[in-house]
Amino acid sequence: MSLLQTTNVIKRFGGLVAVNKMTFSVDEGHIVSIIGPNGAGKTTFFNSLTGIYRPEEGEIMFKDHSLIGLRPDQVSARGISRTFQNIRLFGSMTVIENILVGMHIRLKQNALDALFRSKKFHAEEKEAEQKASDLMEYVGLKNVGNELARNLPYGGQRRIEIARALAANPTLLLLDEPTAGMNPNETEDAIKLFRRIRDEKGITILLIEHDMRVVMGISEHITVMDYGEKIAEGSPQEIRKNQRVIEAYLGREAASSKD
């Protein structure tokens, strides 16, 4: 059964069609990748899924409910969390607070609880703090809870972003170029982390990625986009051999001269 199903999604910016008739599905429990050259419309497609953009046409179904017209926070409440291509942490908040923000929709306290410091408030805050600490450890960070997020090194910030996304208890995790700018060792660690998230937490992962080693290494299913359209999909082996994909990446001439 597919967890996420999009049908003919179209997103235009003026005359430019950024995403054109994307029909695409993600099966529950899989790690699925979207790849494509720069400007292929991958991130725009992500933004359409999460409610940041509203697609002009098409249908997006998540757990058999439509996501069209929902605000990003509502999409998030349905169980889709994401990270961003260029890290978007809350820089002057501490690491632990960043993760607590991710828990926002899962916390039940209201303004009165906060004002009168009810028992419920204290219990919930303590539990949330504990859970945030656990998440930090889960993504491989230690003793940085009270650091400002902007003071962490790049790799650490990537990890916090993932921890923050996990804090909302998602069923589907969208990762937008999660290994961009990482060195080979960090990339290796990241791949392990993604696998663990899927295997241990049972969270379905959809990622946009440029690094072919990452994509080929962990994806069960790959969709290739170019000029806003889906040009191919299939298993890593199938994609590797696909003529249109090679052309999209290398150009038609280079691809034919290679043969």
Next chain:
Amino acid sequence: MKTFFSELYKKANSGFWPIFITLGLLIAGTISVYQSPRSLSAFLTLMLCPLLVYFMKINMKVKTFIGLILVIVILPVLGIRNIFYLEVIFQMAVFAALALGLNIVIGMAGLLDLGYVAFYAVGAYTWAIFGSKQLSLLHSIPGAAPAGAEFALSPNYFWLFLFLGVGLAALAGILLGLPVLRLRGDYLAIVTLGFGEVIRVLALNLDKPINLTNGPQGITPIQRPPLPPEFILSPIRNLLTPIVGHVPSEAEFYNVFFYFLALIIIMIAITVATRLEDSRIGRAWTAIREDETAAIAMGIPLVKMKLAAFAAGASFAGAMGALYAANRTFVSPETFSFLQSIGVLTMVILGGLGSIPGVIFGASAVVILNIQVLQNFSLYLSELRQSDAVIPIINFAWKDLSNQLDPAKYQKLVFGIILVVMMIFRPSGLIPAERRKRELVEDKE
């Protein structure tokens, strides 16, 4: 040089020194204000004490105790000796509450609001209209009040209207919030600025078709809440008479009364601000300030949280507005000019955006600067003008100095200088905001 000072600071802030210095200054300040109630430097010395109490490393309980003694005993008693100080402190409290409210909107949620004083006006006019004779003058021409007009409500209703002022201001906050939700930065600032002006112009012009606000002349007299009953007042009066050297009058008691009301409201405001800041709501506000797109993608309902910030910020101003109307027994549209909004903004920026102790300090500093330092400077200049003194080298006689030169009127200049200087040299304010450090299990290893 710098290391010398930091060494000195370290030394002064360890062992017994903090409590020694603080108490010493407190006693010195108290005695000097008691001896010379008109001296500005004596007052400034005393005003340094709360700052010391805040910064010095002293046991929390001792700190609280010293602070309470200062605000509950020392300040009111000294205030009766020189009633002007109570006025200064009352204004400090009023503006500190305004700064705390504005700090929620600008400092925490990052929504630049240049019309904040509008909410202050809403609170003030709420009690002004119902606590004066205005209700029976609705159909008369402004200014030409018939002799038989009567107060519509008993002064006891003030307490109800204090809460109504809070509620109405919060409602006004939401009404302002709704249309500006999509706006960010400069655009938001311009619309809020307009909103502030709209409220002021409404107050100015709602004397017709029905005379609700009495137009530019303002509303007066406004009733004050009744003082506590005589059986509470008379022992206090007996106690105070020998200390202050005369029998405190009812007017003086009213000043102390309003001082305590302002104190209670400011305490509540501080509690509300700190507790909201350190909760799910406060974190959501800060997240919105830091990165709106990321915040909404993390599941934060932007509309709800922004409106909450506007409402919470406005409610502080509403409370102080109602109190201000009762204290002055007079409100007019002039009080709620754009300059006031900028003034409160200056306090927030001087103290530190997002920093609760910072904005309280900022408010106190600006109030003292405005109504004491500048005024004293004006006084000094006018004394010079009347003397025969001459500036030596350029041969300029002080009595030729233009009467137009009056530092007390240079508020705008002062606000401007503070804003520019702070933005260049210390954009995070004099007491910058700090994130709370949590005791995390993982930290203990």
